[in-house]
Amino acid sequence: MAKTGKNILSISDVSIGYGTKTVAKNINFDLEAGMLCGVVGINGIGKSTLLRTLGGFQPKLSGNILLNDKPLEKYTSTTLSKELSVILTEPPASKNLTVQELIALGRQPYTNWLGTLTKEDKQQIQASLDAFLLDELRNNKCHELSDGQLQRVLVARAMAQDTSLILLDEPTTHLDLYHKVQILKMLQELAHHKQKTILFTSHEIELTIQLCDRILILDGKDHPFGDPCQLIEQKHFDTLFPSEMVQFDHETGTFKVNK
Amino acid sequence: MQGSRTYRFSFILMLLALLCSLLLNISSGSVTIPFPDTMSTLLGETPEIASWEYIIWDYRVPKAFTSILVGAGLSLSGLLMQTLFRNPLAGPFVLGISSGASLGAAILLMGTSIFAGYTSLSFLGDITLSIAASIGSFLVLLTVMIVAQRVKDTMALLIIGLMFGSITSAIVSVLAYFSSAEDLQRFNFWSFGSVGNLSVNQLLLLGSIVTVGILLSIVSIKSLNAFLLGENYAQSLGISLKKSRLTIIIATGLLAGGITAFAGPIAFVGLAVPHLTRQIFDTMEHKVLIPGVMLYGAILMLLCDTLAQLPNSASVLPINAITSLVGAPVVIWLLVRKRKMMF
Numbered sequence: 001m002a003k004t005g006k007n008i009l010s011i012s013d014v015s016i017g018y019g020t021k022t023v024a025k026n027i028n029f030d031l032e033a034g035m036l037c038g039v040v041g042i043n044g045i046g047k048s049t050l051l052r053t054l055g056g057f058q059p060k061l062s063g064n065i066l067l068n069d070k071p072l073e074k075y076t077s078t079t080l081s082k083e084l085s086v087i088l089t090e091p092p093a094s095k096n097l098t099v100q101e102l103i104a105l106g107r108q109p110y111t112n113w114l115g116t117l118t119k120e121d122k123q124q125i126q127a128s129l130d131a132f133l134l135d136e137l138r139n140n141k142c143h144e145l146s147d148g149q150l151q152r153v154l155v156a157r158a159m160a161q162d163t164s165l166i167l168l169d170e171p172t173t174h175l176d177l178y179h180k181v182q183i184l185k186m187l188q189e190l191a192h193h194k195q196k197t198i199l200f201t202s203h204e205i206e207l208t209i210q211l212c213d214r215i216l217i218l219d220g221k222d223h224p225f226g227d228p229c230q231l232i233e234q235k236h237f238d239t240l241f242p243s244e245m246v247q248f249d250h251e252t253g254t255f256k257v258n259k
Numbered sequence: 260m261q262g263s264r265t266y267r268f269s270f271i272l273m274l275l276a277l278l279c280s281l282l283l284n285i286s287s288g289s290v291t292i293p294f295p296d297t298m299s300t301l302l303g304e305t306p307e308i309a310s311w312e313y314i315i316w317d318y319r320v321p322k323a324f325t326s327i328l329v330g331a332g333l334s335l336s337g338l339l340m341q342t343l344f345r346n347p348l349a350g351p352f353v354l355g356i357s358s359g360a361s362l363g364a365a366i367l368l369m370g371t372s373i374f375a376g377y378t379s380l381s382f383l384g385d386i387t388l389s390i391a392a393s394i395g396s397f398l399v400l401l402t403v404m405i406v407a408q409r410v411k412d413t414m415a416l417l418i419i420g421l422m423f424g425s426i427t428s429a430i431v432s433v434l435a436y437f438s439s440a441e442d443l444q445r446f447n448f449w450s451f452g453s454v455g456n457l458s459v460n461q462l463l464l465l466g467s468i469v470t471v472g473i474l475l476s477i478v479s480i481k482s483l484n485a486f487l488l489g490e491n492y493a494q495s496l497g498i499s500l501k502k503s504r505l506t507i508i509i510a511t512g513l514l515a516g517g518i519t520a521f522a523g524p525i526a527f528v529g530l531a532v533p534h535l536t537r538q539i540f541d542t543m544e545h546k547v548l549i550p551g552v553m554l555y556g557a558i559l560m561l562l563c564d565t566l567a568q569l570p571n572s573a574s575v576l577p578i579n580a581i582t583s584l585v586g587a588p589v590v591i592w593l594l595v596r597k598r599k600m601m602f
Contacts, residue, residue, distance in 0.1 A: 057491060081497030093345040093489040096601045097543050108485055108496040114546065115481040143601065161496070 007066070008033050008164050008197040009054070014063030016046055016053045022061060023049045029216055029225040031199065033164065036191040038208035039201045041218030042241060047201040048089075050218070051169045054199070055086045068164060081109035085161040087154045087168040095143035099153050102142060103128050106160030128156040132186060148179035155183065159190060166190075168200035172207070180204055184211050205237070209253045228253075266547055269539055273554040277327075280561040284326065285319045287565050289573045318455070321462050323561065325454040328462075329522045330560025331553035332469040334536075335476055336514035337529030338552045342483050342545070343507050344407060347601055348417055350530030351515035354403050355423030356396045357526070360519035361450060362427045363395025364388060368446045369431075369438035386464070388449070389520030396516030399423055404508055451577035452523035454564055461521060468517035475510035476549055479503055483545040525579055527586025532556045534593050559585070 007030045015025035024046035031037055039047050053060050056072060065072040067083055075083065085106070092102060106128070107121040117125070129135045132152045142150060151171055158166045171187070172180040184204075188211050191198045202208050208215060209228040216225045217236050224236045231237065237248040246255045286297040292311050300306045300315045333351060340349040351357050367388060406419050435443050457465065476483075482503035485493035494500050515529065536551045563585060567576040 055495065057494070077494055077499055078497040081495060084495070086492070086495045088489075088491055090489055090491065092487065092492070094342075094487040094543055094601070096537075097487055101543055102488070105484060105488060105492075105496065108481065108498075111481070113478070113481060115484060 006033055007031065008035075008068060009199070010064075010066040010069075011054075012064045014053070014065060015061040016049045017061050018049075018058070024218055024220065024223070025061075027063070027216075027218075027223050029214070029223075031165075031197050031214065033197055034191055034195040035197050035213045036188050036211065037197075037199045037214040037216060038212040039199065039216045039218060040203070040205050040208055040240070041220075045218045045220055047218055048169055051086075051167050051199070051201055055084065055167050056080055078109065081161070081163075083163050084165045084167065085158040085163045087158050087166070087171060089169045089173065091150070092142060092154075095141065097142050098139050099134055099142070099145070100125065100129070100138040102153055103134075103157045103160050106157040106162075109161065124160050124162060128160040131159060131190070132156040147174045148176075148182065151175065151179075151183055152186070155186065155190075159194070159196075164197060166196055166198045168198070170201050170203070172202055172204050180207060184208075188212075205240070206254050209237075266540055266542075266551075270550070270554070273539075273551075273558065277554055277558050277561075280558050280565070281323055281327070284323045284561045284565045285315065288314070288319055288568050289575075290314055321457055321459060322455045322564065325457050325462060325465065325522065326560040326564045327557040328465055328469045329454055329518050329525060330528060330532075330556035330558070332472060332514040332518045332556075333525060333528040333560075334532035334552040334556025335473065335549060336511045336518075337531075338533040338536075338545075338548060339476060339479075339483070339507050339511045339514075340529070341533055342486050343504065343511070344416060345486070345489065346416065347534070348530065350527075351396075351511075351519070352524070352526050353417060353530060354420035355399050355427070356403075356511075356515045357519050357524040358424040358427035359399030360392040360396040360516055361524055362399075362430060363391040363393070364449055364520070365427075365431045365434050365446055366395075367391035368449065369434040369442045386461075389461075389464075389517065392520030393512070393516035396519060397512045400508060400512045400516075404504075449523050450579070452525045452579035452582075453575075454522050454560070454578060455575065457521060465517060465521045468513050472510045472514035472517070473549075473553070475506055475513070479506050479510065480545045480549065483507065484543070487543055523579065526583045527590070528556055528560060528582055531586040531589045531593075532559060535559075535589065 009031040011027055011029050014027045015022050016027070017023040027050065039050065041047055052058050054065065054072070056075065059073070067075070103125050104117060107117060107124060108115060110121060111117060129138055132155060134153060134156055137145065137149060142153065145153065155168070155171070168187070171183055175183065184207055187198050187200065190196050209232070212228060214226065215228050215231055216223060217231065217240065219240065224231060224234065232250055232253060240248070241255070244258060246257055249256050285301070286292065286294050292314065296306050296311060297315060300312055306312055337350040340351070340354060341347060344354070403416065403420060403423070407416055410416060435446070482493065482498045485496045485498045490500060519525070532555050533548070533552050536548060536555045539555070540547050540551045542548065563581045564578060567578050567581045569576065
C-alpha cells in the first residue's frame with residue numbers, strides 16, 4: 001500500500017451525540033490518503049452517529065475534526081461536497097432513476113447552475129461505471145437492480161463525486177457473503193489505486209479484519225484504533241461482545257459461538 | 260444524464276399537438292364558426308359576421324391561453340411537489356393546497372358578509388379573490404411543509420393533506436349554512452372551476468404569476484435533481500437544503516395558489532400529468548421533465564376545455580368535473596398497469 005503520509009482525516013478527543021446525550025467520547029484517530037478503515041462495534045455504540053458527525057449531518061459535541069487540515073465546521077456544504085462524499089443506509093428517494101442518471105448526480109458539485117455535464121464529467125461517470133462493472137446496467141432503473149447492484153451504483157456515484165474522503169454507513173447490510181466480499185474488495189481497490197480514504201461502518205468484523213488497513217473499535221471506553229493484526233494481538237476484539245455468548249479466536253481471526 | 264437531443268422528436272410532436280389542440284379549442288364553442296373563418300379571423304381578417312371577431316378575440320383566445328397557463332402551471336406544481344415530498348401521489352389537490360385556496364375564497368366570498376356585515380360583494384374585485392385564495396394555499400403549503408419536516412413518513416403526509424381537505428370542507432359547509440344564497444352561488448361557481456371568465460388584465464396577472472413560478476422552477480433544476488436521491492444525499496452534493504426547499508415551495512405556492520385563485524380548484528391535472536409525461540420522456544432529469552409536463556398539461560387542459568364546451572350547445576360543463584373524469588381513471592390505470600406508482 002502506497003502511503004503519502006498526509007493525513008486526510010484527523011480526529012482528536014471527539015465526543016459525539018445528540019444535544020445533551022453523549023453517545024461516545026474520547027475518539028482519536030488519523031487516516032492517511034489511500035486507507036480503507038472499518039468501524040466496528042455492537043449495535044447502539046455510536047457507529048452511525050460517528051459517521052453522521054463526520055459527514056457534517058450533525059454537529060460534534062466537542063473535540064477537533066480536521067478534514068484536509070481544515071476544521072470540518074469551516075466547510076460550507078458546497079466546499080464540503082468536493083472533499084467528502086457519503087453513502088447512507090437510506091435508499092435513493094426515487095428508484096426511477098437510471099444507473100447512469102444516479103451516478104451523474106455525483107458530478108453536481110462540479111457542474112454549472114443547470115447541471116450541464118462537461119466532457120470531463122462524462123469521463124468520470126464512464127470511469128465509475130467501468131470500475132464497478134455497471135456499464136451493461138447503465139440504462140436500467142434502480143428498482144430493477146438487486147441489492148448488491150444498487151450498492152455498487154451508490155459507491156460508483158461516490159467515486160464520481162471525486163472526493164478525498166468517502167464515508168459509508170453499513171455498505172454490506174442485506175448482501176450475501178459473495179456480494180459483501182465483492183463490495184469490500186471494490187472499496188479496497190478504490191482506496192489503494194485511486195488514493196481515496198474510505199471509512200465505513202460494518203458488522204462484518206471478520207471480513208473487516210481481512211480487508212481493512214485500519215480498524216476503529218467503538219467499545220464505549222478507549223476506542224482502540226490501528227492495524228487489524230495489532231488489534232488482535234492486543235486482544236481488543238476479545239471484549240467486543242459479552243464473552244458468555246461469543247469468543248474471538250486469535251488464530252483464525254474469527255468469532256466462535258459458545259456451545 | 261442523457262442529452263435533451265434524444266427527446267427532440269418528442270418535443271416537436273408535442274409542440275405540434277399543442278398547436279392542434281389550441282386551434283381545436285378556439286374553433287369550437289357554443290356558437291358554430293366554420294373552421295376556415297376561424298383561421299382567417301385569427302390571421303387578422305374581418306369575418307362575414309362581425310360578432311365572430313368579438314367571440315374569437317375577446318372570448319375564445321383569452322380562454323385558450325388561460326387553459327394553457329392553468330394546465331402548464333398545475334402540472335409543473337405537481338411535478339415540484341412529487342419531487343420535493345418524495346411522493347408519487349403528491350399534487351396540489353392531494354396535499355390540500357387547493358383546499359387551502361378554497362378556504363381562502365370561501366372566507367372572502369361568504370365569511371365577510373357574515374362576520375363583517377357587508378351585504379354586497381360588488382366592491383370585492385376578483386383580484387381580492389385571488390389574493391385570498393393564494394394566501395389560503397400558501398398557509399396550507401407551509402403547514403404541510405412544517406409537518407413534513409417532523410414526519411418523515413410520506414404516507415402520513417398524504418393523510419394530513421386529506422385531513423386539511425376535510426377541515427376545509429367542514430368550515431366551508433359551516434360558512435355556507437350561514438351565508439346568503441347569492442354568496443353561496445358565487446362560491447359554488449368558483450369551485451366548479453372555470454377558465455373562461457378572465458379579463459385581459461387578469462390573464463396578464465395570471466401569466467406573470469405563472470412565469471415567476473416557472474423561472475423559480477428553472478433555477479431549482481439542479482437541486483430538484485439532487486432531491487431525487489433524498490435530502491441527506493442532496494446536502495452532501497452541496498445543495499443548500501433550506502434555500503432550495505424554500506424556492507421550490509414558493510414556486511409551488513405561486514403556481515398552485517395563483518391558478519386556483521383565478522380558475523378555481525381544478526383536480527387531478529397536477530397529480531396525473533407528471534406521471535403521463537414520464538410515459539413519454541423516460542427520464543427523471545428535470546431539465547427534460549419541466550418543459551415536458553408543461554406541454555402535456557397545456558394540451559390536456561385545452562382538450563378538457565374543448566370537451567367542457569359542448570359543441571353546438573350553450574351549456575358549459577364545469578371544467579373540474581371534466582378533469583376529474585379524465586384524470587381519475589388515468590391514475591387508476593397507471594396504478595394497475597405498473598402495480599406500483601413511482602416518481
